[in-house]
Amino acid sequence: MTAPRAFVVGWPIAQSRSPLIHAHWLAEHGLAGSYERLAVPPDEIEAFLKNLPESGWVGGNVTVPHKETAFRLASERDAVAEATGAVNTLWIEEGKLCGGNTDAIGFLANLDDRAAGWDARPGDAVVLGAGGAASAAAWGLKTRGFRVRLVNRTLARAEALAARLGDDVSAHGWDVVRHLLRDARLLVNTTSLGMAGKDEMTLDLSPLPATALVSDVVYVPLETPFLAAARARGLATVDGLGMLLHQAVSGFERWFGVRPKVTPELRRLLLADLGVVE
Numbered sequence: 001m002t003a004p005r006a007f008v009v010g011w012p013i014a015q016s017r018s019p020l021i022h023a024h025w026l027a028e029h030g031l032a033g034s035y036e037r038l039a040v041p042p043d044e045i046e047a048f049l050k051n052l053p054e055s056g057w058v059g060g061n062v063t064v065p066h067k068e069t070a071f072r073l074a075s076e077r078d079a080v081a082e083a084t085g086a087v088n089t090l091w092i093e094e095g096k097l098c099g100g101n102t103d104a105i106g107f108l109a110n111l112d113d114r115a116a117g118w119d120a121r122p123g124d125a126v127v128l129g130a131g132g133a134a135s136a137a138a139w140g141l142k143t144r145g146f147r148v149r150l151v152n153r154t155l156a157r158a159e160a161l162a163a164r165l166g167d168d169v170s171a172h173g174w175d176v177v178r179h180l181l182r183d184a185r186l187l188v189n190t191t192s193l194g195m196a197g198k199d200e201m202t203l204d205l206s207p208l209p210a211t212a213l214v215s216d217v218v219y220v221p222l223e224t225p226f227l228a229a230a231r232a233r234g235l236a237t238v239d240g241l242g243m244l245l246h247q248a249v250s251g252f253e254r255w256f257g258v259r260p261k262v263t264p265e266l267r268r269l270l271l272a273d274l275g276v277v278e
């Protein structure tokens with residue numbers, strides 16, 4: 001039998017750190033197999049995905065901008081994929097392309113890991129953004145009993161996502177964010193603001209209660225200006241690296257047959273690659 005080969009597909013893909021994670025787990029468990037970056041442009045992704053069951057790959061991860069196309073082309077989907085409209089993990093079952101979304105579980109596991117007890121008293125959560133990461137975070141927060149306030153520059157996009165996610169998720173513009181922050185237990189950034197090379201996030205965090213937790217799904221830089229501002233205010237913060245690590249677990253288990261662990265050693269490996277000393 002040939003060693004299982006998995007991939008991460010996106011456009012561009014050079015920035016993906018997923019290969020580091022899977023190579024670490026393959027070595028840790030002494031498994032034969034590989035996990036490779038694949039750059040596939042938007043006009044070729046449909047053909048790539050349609051051909052996947054016959055291609056010899058055991059499956060892979062899907063990243064920006066292909067998660068919605070993967071959702072559309074998967075014959076079977078898990079419940080989170082159905083709820084969020086995005087697929088980030090693919091595998092083949094009985095010759096069929098199956099898709100799941102592990103971003104929501106990754107988002108929750110990161111908070112559980114880095115801020116234990118964060119969901120002990122659910123209330124309002126403010127989620128900035130309305131893209132794929134926002135839908136995963138909002139879905140996850142809903143399952144933990146939070147009322148989710150989506151705040152997005154393009155209000156119609158937040159409204160569409162709120163309608164998709166159903167009860168306890170509402171859509172708002174940036175003009176009311178100060179007001180929403182006053183009651184927030186949790187504030188999450190899922191926009192690309194604050195990402196290296198993108199526009200800065202200039203949100204004033206002063207209305208947040210002193211007990212609020214602040215998290216960012218961005219992890220380059222590891223401490224975004226948004227998190228730095230929250231920390232300067234004395235608020236608890238959780239960076240986005242753990243979401244990347246935790247979302248990788250179930251794909252690895254499907255493709256290579258062992259459920260891996262997110263360890264401090266794995267986090268250190270990624271931090272070294274990011275050039276961060278903790």
Ligand code: ATR
Pocket residue numbers: 064128129130131132133134152153154155157190191192193199
């Ligand atoms: P992902 O799937 O990774 O979440 P995305 O779908 O590209 O990424 O979404 C990016 C998010 O960042 C969106 O919510 C986007 O707002 P719009 O829906 O209005 O585009 C938000 N975003 C990006 N640049 C922004 C900016 N300069 N100001 C405010 N929001 C911004």
